[in-house]
């Protein structure tokens with residue numbers, strides 16, 4: 001039974017997703033799990049009733065989770081939704097079918113876009129003619145096959161092996177089908193408050209920060225990535241770019257992740273936060289809009 005005193009944590013469901021595995025491995029019984037059916041609904045669930053969420057951010061084989069960065073364009077990101085931590089989860093995909101379906105009988109493969117991408121070589125080699133069907137999560141693909149009866153005989157899901165045992169009528173046809181054995185997804189832990197204590201989070205000094213850079217204050221001046229990086233003046237470890245809608249065509253949001261590489265732990269916590277604050281001030285002084293999406 002759910003312990004209603006524990007904080008709620010939203011995750012991409014249903015049970016059996018990699019998000020669920022990552023959440024449970026990280027938080028165990030310290031939270032109440034609150035399953036949502038899309039990444040957008042996980043993000044939107046963050047509220048007084050649900051102060052925590054786990055959102056997939058990047059995969060080591062297939063790259064950025066675009067849906068997540070698109071959600072970070074919304075004005076509530078960095079205003080009342082913040083990144084306060086990260087979790088990594090190793091991912092091993094299986095090809096799961098209704099019992100009795102053979103490889104040659106598969107006409108469609110259902111999964112989350114990320115999982116389809118992470119298994120592209122297997123699909124090309126073994127199921128080149130199958131149509132790919134994007135669904136909201138890997139476990140949602142398993143549920144669809146499990147509940148569609150005989151109609152799903154030509155369908156396969158790419159999901160965890162575990163899904164074949166939790167949903168009825170399924171079996172694993174192949175396992176370990178990802179393009180490389182080393183397949184890791186990084187998730188962000190998000191909250192509604194910058195100050196919130198994250199359950200079971202080790203008391204280490206923050207080392208990361210994510211900034212969203214909008215456009216320059218002056219519409220005449222095209223935003224240059226060099227200007228951004230020079231103004232920040234801190235160690236940048238990744239930059240993602242997504243369209244900024246509602247302005248000129250091809251205007252962008254840049255998402256800039258910073259990593260503190262200093263090794264001296266003394267006062268590192270305050271020093272890192274101050275360093276990031278100063279970077280934000282330098283951006284502002286150059287007329288560049290920026291929002292701090294999280295520090296962890």
Ligand SMILES: O=C(O)C(=O)Cc1ccccc1
Pocket residue numbers: 012016017018019020056059091112114115136137138139185
């Ligand atoms: O669909 C899932 O299981 C998710 O948690 C999203 C996802 C999909 C594939 C790899 C990592 C995360």
